[in-house]
Amino acid sequence: MGAFADQIAKFAAQTKEQADGVVRETVQEIGQRLIERSPIDTGRFKSNWNYGLETPDRFTSEKTAIRTVNGIEDLPKGAGGFVHYLTNSLPYGPALERGHSKQAPQGMVGITSLEFDAIVAASVLKVQR
Helix, strand or coil: CHHHHHHHHHHHHHHHHHHHHHHHHHHHHHHHHHHHHHHCCHHHHHCCEEECCCCCCCCCCCCCCCCCCCCCCCCCCCCCCCCCECCCCCCHHHHHCCCCCCCCCCCCHHHHHHHHHHHHHHHHHHHCC
């Protein structure tokens, strides 16, 4: 390969690495915001946010003290190009999202989705450092 081709290959690798980093940061931040916004009665709802790669994780648990997204360690380093799911499959989740809890009167998912552009922008800045 010539020098120019080598430069293009290096640029492509760096760009992919940065894009993967932005996706990872974005998924992790969204998951954290969902947990922070989830109402806490027994703690079970907060403890049942799950990460799924390419397919939703519909598992539920009786645990009440988890404050991270279950399975987030499975978020691949090369995260770009995949579909990432953050789910909470407890049956009362839709009611909470519709404001059933005074602790989360405007839900969790809808508010977080409105912040998506800002979350991505912050992820870009974090990865560029």
